[in-house]
Amino acid sequence: MKQKILVVDDEISVRETVRLQLKGTGHDILEAGDGGQAIAMLGDSNPAGVSVIICDVRMPNINGIEAISFFRAQHPSIPIIVLTGYPDVKLAVGFMEKGVFDYVVKPVEKKRLVAKVEKAAIQSAAMRAVE
Amino acid sequence: MNEAPISFEKPRGVARRFALVFSAALLLLVATGAAHFLIRERTGRIEVETRERLNLGLGKGAIDRGLQDVISDLAFLARHNENSDLFSDDNEAARRALAEQFRVFSRQKGKYDQIRVLDETGQEVVRVNYNGGEPFATAEAELQNKSERYYFTETWALRDRDVYISPFDLNIEHGHIERPEVPMIRFGTLMLGTRGNKRGVLLLNYLGSSLIDDFKEATANIADHVMLLNSDGFWLSDPGDRTEWGFMYGLDDTLAKRVPEVWQRIKAEESGQFYASEGLFTFATIHPVSDSAARVPYYWKAVSQVAPRRFTASLSGFLRQTLPLYVTMFVLLAAGSFLVALARFHHRQVVTEFESERRFRELLERRVEERTHELRRTEEEKNLVVQRLIQAEKMTAVGTMASGIGHEINNPLYAILGLAEAIRDDDEADQARGHADKILGYTRQIGGIVKNLTGYAQPFRDDDHEPADVNESIREAVSMVERTLLDDRIEIRTDLADLPTIAAYAEEINQVLFNVVRNGVQSVDGTGIIEISSHYDSERITLRVTDSGEGIAPENLGKVFDPFFTTKEPDQGEGLGLYVVHQIIQKYNGSISVKSEVGEGTTCVIEFPAMPPEEKA
Numbered sequence: 206m207k208q209k210i211l212v213v214d215d216e217i218s219v220r221e222t223v224r225l226q227l228k229g230t231g232h233d234i235l236e237a238g239d240g241g242q243a244i245a246m247l248g249d250s251n252p253a254g255v256s257v258i259i260c261d262v263r264m265p266n267i268n269g270i271e272a273i274s275f276f277r278a279q280h281p282s283i284p285i286i287v288l289t290g291y292p293d294v295k296l297a298v299g300f301m302e303k304g305v306f307d308y309v310v311k312p313v314e315k316k317r318l319v320a321k322v323e324k325a326a327i328q329s330a331a332m333r334a335v336e
Numbered sequence: 337m338n339e340a341p342i343s344f345e346k347p348r349g350v351a352r353r354f355a356l357v358f359s360a361a362l363l364l365l366v367a368t369g370a371a372h373f374l375i376r377e378r379t380g381r382i383e384v385e386t387r388e389r390l391n392l393g394l395g396k397g398a399i400d401r402g403l404q405d406v407i408s409d410l411a412f413l414a415r416h417n418e419n420s421d422l423f424s425d426d427n428e429a430a431r432r433a434l435a436e437q438f439r440v441f442s443r444q445k446g447k448y449d450q451i452r453v454l455d456e457t458g459q460e461v462v463r464v465n466y467n468g469g470e471p472f473a474t475a476e477a478e479l480q481n482k483s484e485r486y487y488f489t490e491t492w493a494l495r496d497r498d499v500y501i502s503p504f505d506l507n508i509e510h511g512h513i514e515r516p517e518v519p520m521i522r523f524g525t526l527m528l529g530t531r532g533n534k535r536g537v538l539l540l541n542y543l544g545s546s547l548i549d550d551f552k553e554a555t556a557n558i559a560d561h562v563m564l565l566n567s568d569g570f571w572l573s574d575p576g577d578r579t580e581w582g583f584m585y586g587l588d589d590t591l592a593k594r595v596p597e598v599w600q601r602i603k604a605e606e607s608g609q610f611y612a613s614e615g616l617f618t619f620a621t622i623h624p625v626s627d628s629a630a631r632v633p634y635y636w637k638a639v640s641q642v643a644p645r646r647f648t649a650s651l652s653g654f655l656r657q658t659l660p661l662y663v664t665m666f667v668l669l670a671a672g673s674f675l676v677a678l679a680r681f682h683h684r685q686v687v688t689e690f691e692s693e694r695r696f697r698e699l700l701e702r703r704v705e706e707r708t709h710e711l712r713r714t715e716e717e718k719n720l721v722v723q724r725l726i727q728a729e730k731m732t733a734v735g736t737m738a739s740g741i742g743h744e745i746n747n748p749l750y751a752i753l754g755l756a757e758a759i760r761d762d763d764e765a766d767q768a769r770g771h772a773d774k775i776l777g778y779t780r781q782i783g784g785i786v787k788n789l790t791g792y793a794q795p796f797r798d799d800d801h802e803p804a805d806v807n808e809s810i811r812e813a814v815s816m817v818e819r820t821l822l823d824d825r826i827e828i829r830t831d832l833a834d835l836p837t838i839a840a841y842a843e844e845i846n847q848v849l850f851n852v853v854r855n856g857v858q859s860v861d862g863t864g865i866i867e868i869s870s871h872y873d874s875e876r877i878t879l880r881v882t883d884s885g886e887g888i889a890p891e892n893l894g895k896v897f898d899p900f901f902t903t904k905e906p907d908q909g910e911g912l913g914l915y916v917v918h919q920i921i922q923k924y925n926g927s928i929s930v931k932s933e934v935g936e937g938t939t940c941v942i943e944f945p946a947m948p949p950e951e952k953a
Contacts, residue, residue: 216747218778222754229761268823290746312750315757 208256208326211235213243213272214288215264219311223259223288226315227322240267244275251280256329257306257322262289262296277304282332284325288313349681350674357680358673365669369662373654385609388618388640391558395638396620398554399564402547403624406540407499409445410523413438414538418527422462423455423535431462435473438464442471449507449520450541453527456492456534458483466543491524491537500524501624501634504544504572506584513584519544519572521624548573551638562640565591567633569599591639602637616642725899726847726916744819745785748778803837804845806877806944810868813849817857826860828853831869835877838944840924848920851913852881852940859885859938872946879942888932896930 210232212223217238224234235253237243243260244267246253258276262269269287276285284306289296297308306325309318417437421430438451442464452463460479464471482488491500502522507514523540548564551573555562564573569592570583582589592599598612607620622636655662755771755778758764814828838845849868856866864884871878888896895901899915914930921928925945932938 218751218774219747222751225754225758263822265824270822290742290744290750292742292746311746312753314753315761 206326206330208232208329209235209254210322210326211237211243211246211253211255211258213237213240213258213264213269214261215239216261219261219288223318226318230319230322232322232326239264240269240272240275243272247276247280247283249279251283255280255283256333257325258283258285259288259322260285262287262291273300273303273305282329282336284328284332286321286325288318346681349684350677353677353680354674357676358670361669361673362666365662365665369658372658373651376654384616384642385618388558388616388642389609391555392562392618392620392638392640395551395555395562395564396622398550399547399622399636399638402550403501406447406521406523406542409441409448410499410525410538410540411497413441413451413540414525414527417453417538418535419530422453427461431476434462435464438462439471439473442466443469447543447546448540449518449543450539452539452541454482454488454537454539456536457481458485458488458492461536487522487524487539488537491526491539492534494524494526496528496532497525499625503634504566504636506581507541517581519548519581521547544572555638555640558640561642562638563591565637565639567603567635567637568592569603572636602639613644614641615644618642722916722919726844726919745782748781751775752778802842804840804842805837806835806845806849806879807832807870809842809845809849810870810879812846813853814868816850817853820854821857825863826857826866827864828857828866828868831867833870833872835870835872836946838877838924838946840944844920844923848917848942849879849881851917852942855913856881856883856885856938856940859883859887861886875946877944877946879944880939881942882937882939884937887934887936887938888930889934893930893932897928 210227212220212234213236214220214223215238220236224236227234235246235255237246240260243258247255260269260273260276264272269289273285273287276283281304287297287300287305287308288311289308290311292310300308306328307321309321417434420434421427422434424430434453442448442451443466446466446469449466450463453461455461459481460474463474463479465474487500487502490502494500500523502520502524504519504521507518507520521542521544523542525538526534527536527538529535551564552559552562560575562575563571563578566572566583568583569590571578571580571591574580579585579587579589590599592603595612595614598614598617601608601610602617602619605619609616609618611617617639619637619639622638623634624636625634752775755775759768759771810830810832814830818828853866853868860866860883866884867880867882869880871880892901892903896914897918901915914928918928921942921944927943929941930938931941
């Protein structure tokens with residue numbers, strides 16, 4: 206089932222790599238350059254119908270931590286995969302406590318990212334079905 | 337030192353030394369006493385011997401002088417009258433004149449019982465009797481013929497001016513010894529005519545008692561033990577109860593009988609002094625007539641006898657006399673010995689104290705030396721520890737940075753990974769070249785980042801300081817700190833002036849600035865500004881790092897440079913940052929100060945002495 210995946214990262218190279226790795230999954234890839242853009246895109250009602258969010262931590266303006274807080278508060282049914290360059294256990298634990306779906310450290314191999322995204326997509330579909 | 341052992345030791349220590357000193361002193365005292373006794377005895381003997389000799393000499397002299405006087409009188413009277421008409425038929429006037437002369441003479445001298453002139457027939461021509469001080473001339477009718485008497489015949493037998501002296505005996509009147517005893521010596525000499533012919537005889541009956549009186553007077557000092565003896569050993573004078581004039585009474589009591597050996601010796605020698613069991617004998621011989629003139633040896637002996645007890649000093653007597661002296665000396669010695677013992681004990685004590693003090697001082701010096709050595713070692717160790725802390729802190733900073741830098745590296749790495757996967761998995765050969773180009777670009781990007789990181793993390797070299805560019809260090813630090821920020825809400829502004837280089841390791845200056853700037857960033861919660869400026873005023877380089885953070889509480893301001901002081905969460909560092917910063921700055925003779933107000937922010941001012949111009953690269 207075709208899903209909409211939002212990639213939030215200030216680095217265009219990262220966004221493009223995610224797109225490249227997920228190309229084979231058939232999901233639509235949406236992009237946001239920072240936390241602010243992503244929040245604006247989802248709004249209160251998620252008009253674009255984003256199913257899974259892949260979010261960086263370090264970003265200008267509104268960083269990943271703040272953006273994820275917003276997502277968890279406004280759209281608790283959307284699974285969030287944190288994709289970060291920080292190999293920081295504490296940071297990871299903090300995100301898991303906030304209810305993120307998974308924590309992935311760059312660089313991540315394609316099949317692994319794909320597996321996690323598909324898993325998140327299934328959960329996302331299940332959550333929507335419940336609603 | 338501890339007092340207790342000394343006060344306990346003192347009586348015993350003093351007593352032992354006292355016993356030693358006092359026994360030595362006592363030995364000396366006894367030896368002195370013995371010597372004193374012996375010397376005293378010897379001196380006593382010599383004194384007695386000298387006294388005896390001297391007094392006996394005086395006695396002998398008195399007798400000699402007395403006899404000489406008599407002989408002189410005899411000669412005077414004979415010479416003066418021998419040429420008168422005395423021996424002619426008509427001699428009446430001469431006889432009267434002579435009698436008158438003799439009478440005056442007798443009274444004047446007072447020691448002649450009779451003065452007589454006898455003619456060649458032995459008939460008395462003139463005779464004056466002393467009569468107890470009222471001399472008178474005997475009437476012519478009462479003059480007697482004495483031709484048969486020994487004194488006439490002996491004198492008539494003389495030659496020229498010789499003198500006859502009769503034995504010293506007692507006067508006999510009418511066949512009986514006159515009472516009281518009248519000691520008597522008869523002196524006779526010839527009266528010669530002008531041609532030397534014998535005309536008559538002059539006789540003097542000398543009252544010997546005066547001779548004996550003179551002797552006694554001269555020997556008054558030894559009067560109680562001096563005696564006069566005739567040549568047979570009969571006493572002519574004796575102070576004791578021994579019989580005088582014994583030969584006159586037919587007795588046999590003589591010194592020769594009583595002490596034969598002593599008498600033998602006295603008789604054999606002219607004079608002398610010797611010890612016998614009866615005592616000390618001192619003797620001298622008196623010759624009334626010269627031996628050549630005497631037909632038989634005629635002499636008297638003056639003898640003194642000192643009983644043994646008189647010159648032998650007894651020990652008890654000696655002690656009796658000297659006891660107070662020796663008791664006093666004994667007491668003084670005891671007191672002196674005690675003082676000496678006390679002084680020696682104290683001396684010993686002082687020496688001991690001094691010794692122990694010296695040892696203590698040596699020990700102390702050794703301890704100080706050891707301690708100094710230890711401190712130096714500790715200082716070296718501390719320096720080593722500081723050096724290690726600096727390195728450790730740096731590694732912590734590197735760790736902190738790594739997460740920031742990791743993000744930066746991991747992004748291109750991730751891109752490379754993705755592109756490589758695409759090349760591998762897709763058959764879009766036309767796109768592979770573009771992917772590869774991108775991979776090359778990302779690889780270079782990573783290389784640049786790593787270069788920055790390794791430059792910071794390298795351990796310090798120990799060679800000479802190279803000139804360090806402080807502005808470059810600021811830029812480096814800012815760049816590294818920025819990588820640790822999650823977003824761009826903290827703005828780092830720099831205002832850098834032209835600076836000379838300083839003599840320092842650039843890595844260490846980097847570390848200083850990274851720490852200070854990171855502290856500033858960490859103190860900002862959310863949005864804030866960090867301002868960094870550099871300034872140069874020909875003497876020093878001044879750096880200011882100001883943050884708009886929460887500030888530092890006044891009570892903590894003084895502790896910020898202490899090691900392990902931190903107000904941050906446990907995971908945000910060990911509190912070594914500013915401590916290490918301080919150490920590095922001190923090393924380069926710089927200074928750092930922190931001003932802060934809670935809620936307003938913090939300013940950190942760092943100063944480095946600028947490199948002297950001539951050393952500038």
